[in-house]
Amino acid sequence: MQNHFAGRTILVTGAASGIGLAVAEHCTNRGAGRLILVDRNPVFADFAHEAVTGDVRDEALWDGLDLAGLDHAVINAGVAGAGAIADLAFEEWRRILSVNLDGAFLTLRAAMRAMRGRGGSIVITASAAGIKAEPGVSAYGSAKAALIHLAKVAAKEGAPHGIRVNAIAPAGVETPVWDAVPMFADRAAEIGRDAAFAEMAAMATPLGRYAKPEEIAAQIGFLLSDASALTTGATLVSDGGYTL
Structure with missing residues (x-):
């Protein structure tokens, strides 16, 4: 395997399982120098350089985390949920949006602050649910649609600083979510x-x-890497044709 990330510092949220864990392993196998793995559940991967147990919605977590020298970030933490709009409790709406959108914003803000003056690349895990409307996913789909647009805004703001920001929109992935x-x-x-x-x-x-988590991780790895050096503000739809 080529050492695409030799010596680089990489942040991954939602890293205890699924896509996040697969991304961490992908980057480790390609020479990552420092991995910062964040999840509300403990990260038990034996390749975890720095495992941080915490909630991405907690602003204090990001204020206290050492992201010096950050090169890449994968904003992946999220939760699922379903329910028709007319039946959905506001508490459930807020729960889904607070993790999937508020947590992503705080992670993105911290990563972009750390990358100012040195550049870097960021990938946000969105979803095909943010592109294609389906009954029962108003909160989840709305959050993921917002992430796609957030990536575009961040790409424009980050470009003068050499920071690339892209999103990936999988459909079904065989993960615990x-x-x-x-x-x-x-x-x-x-x-x-x-x-x-x-x-x-x-x-x-x-x-x-x-998709298998490893397949999505490989695509995220491409978006992070120098192989996609001119790609920013894009959304890679990886859905098996679901949104057609």
Whole structure:
């Protein structure tokens, strides 16, 4: 493997599992010099250079975190949730937006402050739910749509400082976040998680399958790396054709 990130300092949020953990492993395998892995759950990866247990919505967390020398950041922490607008409790709306959007803003702000004067690259994990409307995902989809636009604004603000900001919009990815979705959890209890993923993917995506976290991590790695040096303000849709 090429050492795309040799000696570089990389921040990853939502790093305890799923896409975040896969990104951390991807960067480690490509020479990352310092990994700062943040999650509200403990990060047990044996390659974690600096594992920080904390809530990305906590402004004090970011004020106290040492991000000196930061080269790359992956803003990935998020939660799922579902419910029709007419039935959705405001508390649930705020819970989903506070993690997926407020937490992303605080992470982005901290990363951009750390990169001023030296440049760097940032990838925000959005979602195809922020592009394609579906019943029941008003809070989650709205937060992810906002992240896509936030990446564009950040790209314009960051460009004079040599900071690139892009987003990635996966559709279905086989991660633990699905366990919080009642429809999936119920079906997985009936037929098993693998079969539930396969069943949903066959219905939802023209390519007939969901992504593995490692596949999304590789695409994030490309957006972070110098191989995409002229790419900023873009959203890479990686959805198996779901949004067609």
